[in-house]
Each structure stands twice: as C-alpha cells, then as structure tokens.
Amino acid sequence: MPREFTPQVITANALIEGDVVYFTTQDTWSRALSDADILTDEADAALRLLIAEARHHEVVGVYLTAMKPTPEGPVPVHFREEFRRTGPSNHFHGKQADSATRA
C-alpha cells in the first residue's frame, strides 16, 4: 500500500514585497491561502511545483506545504504556516492587517 498523500499547497514569498503567496489553479500567485490550489495527488504536486518554481522572476523560495482541506479552504497543518498566513503575534502587521484593510 502506498502511504497516504497529505494534501498540499504551493507557497512562496513575493519577489518585491516578500509577502507570503500561494499558487492558484490559474497558475497565478494569490496573497490569500483560501485561493490556493489544493494538491491531493503526489505526482501532480511534483509537476505543479516545477511549474511554480519556473516563475522565479515573480517569487522567492517556492515549496510545498501540508494543509488540511476544510469547507472554508485549506488550513495549515503546522503552526509555522499558520503564522505565515497571519503575521507576527507582537504587532498587528502582515496579512492580518492587510485583510483588515481590505475588509
């Protein structure tokens, strides 16, 4: 039996701002984790990672990270990714502030 593949998304940091971004089904980068393409097949994930890595003029440090799919969209499995999608806990900066501005 092959081991079960944990669903993943592709993430990176934007080249100019350094902000956390996620790779979408349309091959674009989004600031919101809810827009991320959830990859449930290992071979597909490897291929999508190669496509994303080729976009090195837009982003830095592309990698796959585990997510739990929920009706509201992917939720990080690891707390590091939770901080990346939120921002620091000592200042109301980063994504939490950006989404507050958008709202």
Added chain:
Amino acid sequence: MYTYTEFDKAFVAERNRQFRAQVERRIDGSLTEDEFKPLRLMNGLYLQLHAYMLRVAIPYGTLNSAQMRQLAMIAERWDKGYGHFTTRQNIQFNWPNLANVPDILEALAEVEMHCIQTSGNTIRNVTADHFAGAAADEVADPRPVAELIRQWSTDHPEFQFLPRKFKVGVTGSPNDRAVTAAHDIGLRIVERDGEIGYQVLVGGGLGRTPMIGKVLADFLPEADLLPYIEAVVGVWNLLGRRDNKFKARIKITVHEHGIDDIRARVEKQFAAIKPSFKGVDQQMLADIRAQFAPPEFITASEAPYNQARQHDPVFRSWADTNLSEHRAPGYAIVSISLKAHGATPGDASAQQMRLMADLAERYGHDELRISHEQNVILPYVHKSHVPSVFAALRATGLGTANIGLISDIIACPGMDYCALATARSIPIAQQIATRFDELKLEHEIGEMKIKISGCINACGHHHVGHIGILGLDRAGVESYQITLGGDHREDARLGDRTGPGFSADEIVPAIERIIHAYLDLRLDASETFLAAYQRLGLAPFKAALYEIEAQAYAAE
C-alpha cells in the same frame, strides 16, 4: 567617534552602486534567486517569514544622534515605523520592499552606516562592551581596536568565503559585559606591569553545540594583535569543516584539534605573516584612537540629581536600576530600557529613536550605544541632567526601571519573524514580563537574566541566561526547554538543562515556580538567583519545577 575617511565613503558608495544594479537585474529577471541570494546576503538582506529583513551594522554598538535619527527616518519611510535592536548590537528592519533597499542603503551611507558583512560566511560586525569609554571599571576603551578589526575584516580578500560566519567581541573591562567567551574570537584588554595587552579567547559560541571560549594567548602585546587574529582566522579558514555546516564553526575546529594544536598552528602562521605587518596597522590604530578621545566632560552641581532622588520615589527607583557608575566625576551611564512590561524586547519606534537621539545630542555628548541585551545606552550624562533625561524618557514610554531585572529579557525574533525559528520567543518574553509586573515581585527578586531563543541557533543567548528558555518544535507543537545557572560574564558558564520542556501555556507558571523556589531558598535578599543556584545546584530548582507533574503522577 570614528568618522569615515574619503576611502570609506567611496568604498560604501561603490558597494551601494553595485547592489543597486544587482537589485535591478534581479527585478528585471536577469538574475535568478540562486544568483542573487549570495549578493543580497553580502548586503545584509534576508528573506524572513513575512517579508525581507535588512540587518544594519552598528559597529561595536556605537551611534551618534544623526545616525539614530536616520534609522528613525528609514523606519518611517520604508518600514513600519519601528526597528528591532539585536543581541549583536545591530538593528533590523522587518518589512523592507526589495525595490527600496538600494535607497535605504544610500540613506544609511549618508550617516556613515552600511549593512556589509552583517550576513554570510564572513567576519561579522565586531561587538564590544556597551559601556565602552564610560565604565568606571575599564582598563581601556575597546572601540579603537574593534574599529581597527572592522576595517581590516571589511572586504578582506582572504576572508570573504570562510567555512562559516565568524564573530569577534571585545571588552576593555575585567567585568565582561560583551559576552566575549561566546565569540569565535573574544578579546579582553588587560594591563600587566603598566603595559596594555590582550587576552585572546577562541572557539566560544552558543548555537547547536555551545562552547565557552578557551584561552589561546594570555597576554598578547598590542602590536601583535592584528597579525595574530589574521593567523587565527587563516588557520581556521584552511582547517574548518566545509564538509559539514554544523561542524564548520571554529569552536568545532578547536574542539576537534585541541587548543594546544591550534595554538601551535596559529603561532607558526603568526611568525610567517608578522613581518608583513610593517607598523601600518599600529599607525592606523593610533589615528583611530585619537577619534575616540573622551568628550570634554563638564563640571556642574549634582544638586538637581540629589534633590530628585530625595523627593521623587519613581525617579529614585529608576536611578537605582538604570544608572551605572561612570569613570568621570559627576557623570552617570544611563541605560534606557526597551523592555517596557509587555513590549517586544529590543523594539523602538521611530518616535522613541528620535527622542533618544535628541537626549543624546542635548545631554549626552552626542553618543548612544546599543547593548547586546537589546537596550539603548546614553554613555555620557552629567548627573545634573539625569532628572530631565528621565522625565523625557518617561513621557515616551522609555522610563521603565527594570535594567538587570526579570523583565529585562533578551529575546530573539523567533517564529514571529525568523525563517529559521522553531517556536516563538517574543510572546513568551511579553508574558513573563507582564506576569512578574502583576506580581510586583521583580525588585524583590533582584538581579535576574532571562534569555530566550526560538531555535537552537541561540541568537537569544539562552545558554548563558540565569534562566534560559529554548523554543522547539515538538511534533508540531511549540515546546520550551529550560536551562538554569548560565552566566555570560568573565567566568562564563553554560546553563544546565532541567528536563522535559513545557508548552507555551505552561512555560510562564514554570518560570514562576523556579522564582518562588529561589525566594524560599535564598539566604537573604542579598543572595542573587545565580549565587543561590551556584550554592545549591540544580536539584532543588528541578524539584520545584516538576513538582506539579510529580504530584499529578502520584495522585493517579
């Protein structure tokens, strides 16, 4: 203070011009990240969790008011209105945009600052005692030699691709405030029969494999210092383990070869290169030293200070903790706490930076220092001005009376910012400071150094904290390991690990149990935590720390 020569200015301008072109080529797609990364790191630009981070060197922690004001300007114009002072006396901006970094570097160059060699496998910013030039206990000011080493190491062609990073710290006082024993090279200025010389420690460092530096040379004449250091770095450059990043620091080289073998190799190399040092370095050192001449101290009545002490208990409490003895009569060293209870250790807003710059200019002979403990120092304040300084500090949230106390915590940025971190540090520091402020115990506890790192790289110096806290990732959960009895001073000692770690919710109560055990166990209020620990050892503190768990286990 050292002022740039035309050579220095041209060098920094040329590096900035090069980096501007490199950034442009990265943005237009001509450079890949693999090509660009070593170039940005050479200029102190990291990529962290949420954004880029720019690390600005503050050589030996010394700044003037114009430089501090420029840091405030940069924080407001290109960042989010604040900066973070680090345990290596640098400042970090957490939110720069890549396209703006060349402009930031130019703004820094306007006030003779840069980010060169604040990253990468090079000789990093040379750190020194933050009371340098002002401390009553000082043999000699360590900054001239720190500046000499900075100039020698900057763009040194032999040392741009070292096995790993290399850190030098210098103290001019027998009371080591510069943590020299935890540096790749630690220098201690000593006086013997009227002659100034240097005790050279090598192979100290914290991180994954913490080691206390070993004495390589007990007394080195000043004229031998630079060739000797060059010999040390040269020997390690060839011997260092480039095959394994985790074994590449000089501490491992010293550990594997033994201090006697390293000493023999260094002395051989020193003998070979010493003749090529024809005294230019000594001439440069003399010129640099002239620029670090003490300020023209004033003579004035200390009555305003004495009156404030007598009539204002808030002032007296602050003066008791935040002032240190000065070498000049009538003067005091003022430590400004960047550790207001609940604040982020080491953070200063642009407004606070400007206020500190104004105070330095008006009352402090235009000098400021950054301490490795993440506070700001006004090294030269006449006591007659101290009440005015305190009033201004207090009005800007900088009047916290806690230097050396339990809330004066060192904390690395941790997982709130750092890409290497395995857990958060800042919220733990905030919670401990807030808790002990609520308990109103911190003055009762007295001298206490808590140091927190968010990963084993130990930027928060946890190994040498009286209480050290190390944040780890244990199966996807933040976990905090405690060490006790560490000491960063001249008789530096690594703390002892207590046992299993604590979750983020459990760590503050755990620290509280240690503190209550200390208060119960100490002989009297004059016995510090560290002294009590040295007398009693780990056992009673460990018992108190794990008491609740043991009780729960017994009840099952």
